[in-house]
Amino acid sequence: MELKEALEQLSLLQKKMYAYNVASSSIYLDAVTVAPSDTAEGRGEALGILAGESHKLFADPAVGELLAFLREHKQELTQLQARQVEELSRSYRQLSVIPQDEYMEYAKLTNEADAVWHKAKETNDFALFCPYLEKMFAFNRKFAGYYDADKAPYDALLSEYERGLSMEYLDRFFGQVREALVPVIHAINEKEQIDDSFLHQHYPIDAQRKFSDYLMEVMGLDRTHCTIGETEHPFTLNFNNKDVRITTHYLEDNVASSMYSVIHEGGHAMYELNIDDDVQYTCLAGGVSMSIHESQSRFYENLIGRSKPFIEAIFPKMQEFFPEQLKNVTAEQFYRAVNKAELSLVRTEADELTYCLHVMIRYEIEKAVIGGKLEVRDIPAEWNRLYKEYLGVDVPDDRRGCLQDSHWSGGLIGYFPSYALGSAYGAQMLRNMEQDVEIWPSVAAGDLSPVTGWLKEKVHRFGGSLTPADVLKNACGEFDPSIYTDYLVKKYSELYQL
């Protein structure tokens, strides 16, 4: 084989993977937005076959040979080509170890489970979802063995989403976070609580939709390349760096819910839209890892979106969208309300301070189920026990308990810890950003361009052309969770005058 021909094959292979990804993402997007309710079967048939086709394409031994050939010619490759070969070799090993029939069956299960989860959540019926969740965990445990039979299964899964991540690392990280934050949470429990009742007046959904458009404008999201839709569970979907979709979910009695989901998903979208053209249609397109992605979404959501300068900047405009609801509210009151720390039930609506504990509960449950120490049918009881223990709350029903998140129905087991790591990375990026640029006067003027400029320079533009570790090093230096906990302790000590 000639190198030139091999590189052409490499490029075509990646374009095909891109095309299959666009296909399945489009079908998924349709399913969760506009598809009629009783249509999962036919869609599952199609998704199963497409997954099989794309699996066959990529798991073909010829691909293994192509990648081996290119690894032998590493010194003749450009940096981007070398990174593509590195990433594809990693994925090839992982994907080619899963038998095609299991892969197709899993794709079908994922589609069905999503529809069932929607119904189960709606009707608060864990028993309905339980058999699907059992299969989902069973598949993932089996896949873990395929990925790396030498590792503990949950370590193998964690490493899928964040290479090298382990229970040992996370036990230490979560331990450190718990040690720093739990005393603050306890201290806050003794203080007078912030009044956020005005957030829970009637906020008409049409006005909230217009407010979302405004938030996207403030963030600088280009609407010719990024639209917003509505789904049960907000998410970001990237086709390529010119075509990104975000979704949100509106609650009439909670204006902060969609507001911060728009800013959160907008952060994911900003990352994708800022990735360089030269990695498009390759395996290096898209954000480099889950935790780096979450660092960006939570950066905009919390470090910027819940900062006093940002709220002061947008609050007058917000009063125009909701004149009745906010006429007697000040920006300061709004700032305090959206930063209220409380022992709550729902992760996506949790405050910055307690958020990590929500993630920790999911981490512990996944660890126990994959480790064979907890049966899937016992998840609700264990979930409720842990919420009581860590957050002091009684879970009234599974809808607001273990059925609240879509992740497990989509097969994302081992993903949750990325949220917590991402938050911690973000805090360290902010410290470094503040050392490089004076961002706050601009933010206070409603101009996020210095923020986005720094993130684009240090994180976004690379996509996967650097390794996750290199991106992290580039933006954070040596990772130090205490920067994150210090940031939270300081912010919440001020808010609650501890």
Place this chain on the structure above:
Amino acid sequence: MELKEALEQLSLLQKKMYAYNVASSSIYLDAVTVAPSDTAEGRGEALGILAGESHKLFADPAVGELLAFLREHKQELTQLQARQVEELSRSYRQLSVIPQDEYMEYAKLTNEADAVWHKAKETNDFALFCPYLEKMFAFNRKFAGYYDADKAPYDALLSEYERGLSMEYLDRFFGQVREALVPVIHAINEKEQIDDSFLHQHYPIDAQRKFSDYLMEVMGLDRTHCTIGETEHPFTLNFNNKDVRITTHYLEDNVASSMYSVIHEGGHAMYELNIDDDVQYTCLAGGVSMSIHESQSRFYENLIGRSKPFIEAIFPKMQEFFPEQLKNVTAEQFYRAVNKAELSLVRTEADELTYCLHVMIRYEIEKAVIGGKLEVRDIPAEWNRLYKEYLGVDVPDDRRGCLQDSHWSGGLIGYFPSYALGSAYGAQMLRNMEQDVEIWPSVAAGDLSPVTGWLKEKVHRFGGSLTPADVLKNACGEFDPSIYTDYLVKKYSELYQL
């Protein structure tokens, strides 16, 4: 090869074709409904590759061998299997003659042309669309030669949509129609025109949306399997018999426009939803031909939707949706207004009587361009000349002229005549239906089930399990265009008291 194995391959092949169809349809649906505006490039990349993959799958010589093997074992096949082999053999011959690179290039062009057509129509800029349309016609002329080098190219294209259809047949059909209808149109021009001004008051789009839901309910469309969306040009998209989508386009100053597009697309959807389960995921799923499909949509739209009993049934409810607009209008006035015959510009809003002339103009232009007698750049002038000649109207701009329809941007050249044939078939079905069942008392009570029941029995349920000719024979007997022209002459003579 064993027959059993061959039949398994046959089934898998068709399931794969189904899956690729779901993929490209989902991408298309997204593109025309919610996708951000500047995203055609990345989508085209994906669609081009998927088209290539599906082409490679199907045009593989192994498929030719499989089909040849199965044709040899014809007597051992079930009727459905035999029909699958017959249809696939026909498609295989057609598809396998198109070189893969041309096929992929064409798929990319179709995607790009659709986006450009939208812009061109919006900005009334034919020059923008012209180069794409030139390529589209050039591709189709070339494909025609691949399909059947012995036929005149336009005959080969016509035969793609309606097997055996030819210019000779259509010249005669349109001649017959013109001869019967033009005198009536002229006579109407001498009479006092019907007042339809109340249709053009302000009809708020939100109320129209609710009215669409009501119309779908009256039609008996199951919303758990059929949703409605909004697009520039209304269409029906069928994934399978449990998942069908229709779209419409709302005009604030024309309530009849979306009303009849919903009933029209609802007719297409009804056909798809009523097809038997046993042809799903095979090449026999879906309506059997374009003209039979149009016969169904136009059946509901005109023969039922514009009938006096139907309007009398829904009018009181319609007055509830539009109380201000319709308070001084009677059902009789409404019936007359939506049947007003006029010399108009826009095909989709044309009345039943003049509709065929709109189609005839498109037919003549396609015939001339494919036949090498008209340049694409001269289409606007020729369009305007023919509208003047046949319909006596001056076309004020290309937006309401040759840019009005989406068909050419989607590569549908040779499709238009199906609309006219479908209308004629429908009239003959109605006559036969009336001989079998007393439908009008039910229709007058807002109950379309006897109508749908007859159509399901005679047309819908078969999907492609019968040939188009057999479906036609089943529902119409021997085709006789005079039943259609007689129906129109009678209806319009009464309306205008000729």
